Amino acid sequence: MDLTYSAPEAAFRAEARAWLDANVGPFRDASSNTADGFAKLREWDRLLFDARLSAVSWPEEYGGRGASLWEWLIFEEEYWAAAAPQRNSQNGIFLLAPTLFEFGTNEQRGRILPKMASGEEVWAQGWSEPNAGSDLAGLRSRAERVVEDGRGGWRLFGQKTWCSRGAFCDRLFGLFRSDPTAERHRGLTYLMVDLRAEGVEVRPVQVLDGEEGFAEVFFDGAFVPDQDVIGEPNDGWAVAMATASSERGLTLRSPGRFLATADRLVELWRARGDRSDPAVADSVVRAWMDAQAYQLFTQQAVSVLMAGEDKKMGAEASLNKVWWSELDLSIHEAALGLLGDEAQLDSDWLRGFEFALAGPIYAGTNEIQRNVIAQRLLGLPRG
Amino acid sequence: MNFAFTEDQMAFRDAVRTLLEKECPPEVVRARWEGKPTEVWASLSDMGVVGMTAPEDAGGLGMDELDLVLVLEECGRAALPEPIVEHAAVVIPALREGGGKTAQRWLPMLAAGEAVATAGLGEAPLVPDADRAALLLDDHDGCLHAVEMSACELTPLDSIDRGRPLFAAAWYAEKDTKVEADFELAFDRAALGASAQLLGLADRMISMTVEHSKEREQFGRAIGSFQAVQHRLADALLRLEFARPVVYRAAYAVARPGECAPADRSLRVSMAKAYAGDAATDAARAALQIHGAIGYSWEFDLHLFMKRAWSLAAAYGDGSFHRRRVGDWLQQREDSDA
Structure with a gap:
């Protein structure tokens, strides 16, 4: 047992502290649950990204520093001690990114991760549905397999709800039922959806403090290309459970x-x-x-x-x-x-x-x- | 950073567990309740456990609190009816640090387990297992004194846990009874040792209750399948698993005085005692409730562990005492960097 930090760890702490002290001021009070605050926090993510502090534990090629878990904990201690704001990008960085590292392709990681960390693309999660909360495997939103003009993909139908910051986010990740004949935990596919696509409607929902912190999202034939499936089709439950384990x-x-x-x-x-x-x-x-x-x-x-x-x-x-x-x-x-x-x-x-x-x-x-x-x-x- | 025990520390812990499973089953604890002699002290002495904190030149193993904490946890799991905390965690280290003639004379005997030592520290000293001990470490005017038991007048007290019978001890402080070691440190060591035992006790009571609730059927199914039972046990496990690293952190603070000022050490120990006491008494409460009437019976073993938990939770400062110490520390600390 050794509960002392190494010299590089101490140096990293000092760097993070100095940077946060110098930069966090104008962003402290921004709320990610309002349109203005959300826009401001995109700038904050960009600043963090440029200092390679947005996702310190990621590999350098995606904008991280390859930091160890210890360094990540140090960064987080300094981040919150500086009274820095709740991140817009938290669902992407803490939930989707670990899933992409485990189940995604290199193409997906290269295309998605840097924009996620820089705040250019902010992600919402799409798990809950009106009739699927704790019993998530009861979800009913459908993904229908299509090939259109030689392009393979999925058409989505149904509804997701309680999507945090969904009213302001750019994209959504979640589970959809792709094989309605399969047993409930099977036949689910993990998809990434563009919230601005045709066939998607986002309605803000006010949360306890009155801000529009939730959204419900309606799908009426929105198209998702094959490149936005994570893992194998119909294997989404296993992929999602890995994400859930990261989350808690x-x-x-x-x-x-x-x-x-x-x-x-x-x-x-x-x-x-x-x-x-x-x-x-x-x-x-x-x-x-x-x-x-x-x-x-x-x-x-x-x-x-x-x-x-x-x-x-x-x-x-x-x-x-x-x-x-x-x-x-x-x-x-x-x-x-x-x-x-x-x-x-x-x-x-x-x-x-x-x-x-x-x-x-x-x-x-x-x-x-x-x-x-x-x-x-x-x-x-x-x- | 590495907040983990070494392979050696865990192997020693496992060996002690195996020995105690064999040599300290509940019948042995009950024998002590009835005042009958037991063999387990001799076995622990042979293994080196009793003298593990004594210097090697006195026949000990020269180990520290990080080695000791896992072993004491095992002693708690077995409800070992011996003053192992006072002997190995408190008296031997105090004599080791105090030196002098008392240490020269007693350390080899204590290390070998040929003599048993106990302690009576705190505001209203209740001395455990004084009937077994030849040497008493006690405090007087903020100083530690080591007194031969033959020079003490002992009064047996009605103790809730007769596997840890308590005594009042009257004795005279003299120049040559004084031990040049720190009282606060001795008290912290006693509280840390009790905390480690409380972890083991909580673990034991949770395990017993899990086994019972898998076997016991009502309404045609195992009671452990009911959510009310599951959640009660989940909460008990939660308290235990979060008390554990707090106790280990306190052991580190005591074992590495160079990295930890005395006030910070006491803070760590107080957190440990508060959490471990709560974890064990909470586990006891859940265990009794889930066992139902059988758990309330004298014949069933649960009460041996439950009463040890109550006794140790109150010993060397209860939860309120230690939370007050943490509160005082928080009020006084300078705003410091993390």
Whole structure:
């Protein structure tokens, strides 16, 4: 066991910190859930990309730095400590990109990844449907195989919903039913769709804070060429599950985000809390410790991943997801408790609380995660 | 960065687990409850576990807290009815650091397991297993003293866990009982050792309950297939798996004083004790509820582990005590860079 950082890691931290300090200012308050904010955050992605900080763990040929998982964690700590904004490109970088690295072709990676990291093409995810949420395999949107003018591809019909930032995104990745005769987990194909194509209609949906953070997307014969299938046709379930594992595993929510929020909670406590109130102190301490525990759990997981061949977490990712989503809520609840009467007013803490409330729902509800923990980690029988 | 144990550390852990599975089944814990002698201390001494933190020239293995933490976890899993934390994690290191005649005289005997040491640290010292011990490490006016048990007046207390019977010890501090070692460090080591045992206890109770809920059928199916049962156990596992790295991080802080100031070490230990205590008491609660009435019976073994968890969760500062320590640290810390 050695919990010290190497000289190159420390140098990378210093570089990231200096760059963020110098550049983040004008972008801090931009919201990716509004048209103006989204446009501003495209510029932010471009700046990060030009500094090769948009996706540090990617290979250099796609605009990354080939950073190790340790360096990625360092970057994330610095990113959130600098109070930098939520990325437009997060679904692309953290969910689609790992899928392309595992299942995509070289042609797809070269065509898609640099534009994703530079903010030129921003990706939405298309999993949920009106009748397929936790039971994702119940999805009904169809992809019909066609060959038109010698060009092979798929025509899409149906509806996706709860697509985060979908109202402003350029493209969407998701699952479509390509073989309606097959058993439900089979016959699904993983496709990438141009949201501006003919036969696609995007309708914004307001989320809890009133911003248009969701969209529903309707497909009426939109065309997707064969080059935009990831993996084999009808094998989309396996491909998507790999993405889901990234989402609730390491990459979507790094410890840095919560460490930074927990430190802000402690600042709030020191600035305006009643320090003699043991109940308040306990809520602050518990939330702060939960963020530290998440960092340590992640460091332990990264050590295992770095030592092994397989760079993915298994069902342990479900422990991760439950912890970070509930931890985020604890931090914000403690902060609102410190605000007292003022918790009734709009504030960054209130906005953060509303966002945190989504955590136990997205990326597989925490009820589904607890099923996974019980059945796959503890070996209990399926119900 | 590498937050992982070495192959050697894990192999030693596995060997201790195997030994305790054989030599410390619940019948042995029950024998201790009834005041009967057990053989397990001798076996652990032969293996070097009892003296693992003693210097090699005193017959020990010269190991540190990172080696010890995994071994103590195993002792917790077995509810080992011996003062292994006090002996190996607290007294031997304090004597090693304090030096002097006491260390010269006692370290070889403690390393070989020929003599047993225990400790009574904290505000209301309850001394575990004093009936088994020849040497007591206790604190007085912020200083540590090592006193021969024959010079102590012992009063047995009614202990919830009779596998870890507690005593009040009265003794006189004298010039030659003083040990020149740090009281705060000794206390942190005791809290760390208890935390490691609590991890093992939580793991044991979760495993017992998983096995039970796979076997036990009601309404025509295994109760472990019900979501209410699954989620309760999932939460217990979640608490355990997040307590684990916090305890290991605290072991690292104690083992590497060069990388960690005393205040930061105490912070790490307090986090460990708070999480491990919660993990074990939460596992106990889930285990009892899911076992139902059988778990509430004297005859069934669950209570041996549950009571050890309650005892250790309260020992060397409970969760509130340690969270207060973390709160004080947070209030006092200078804004520092990550």
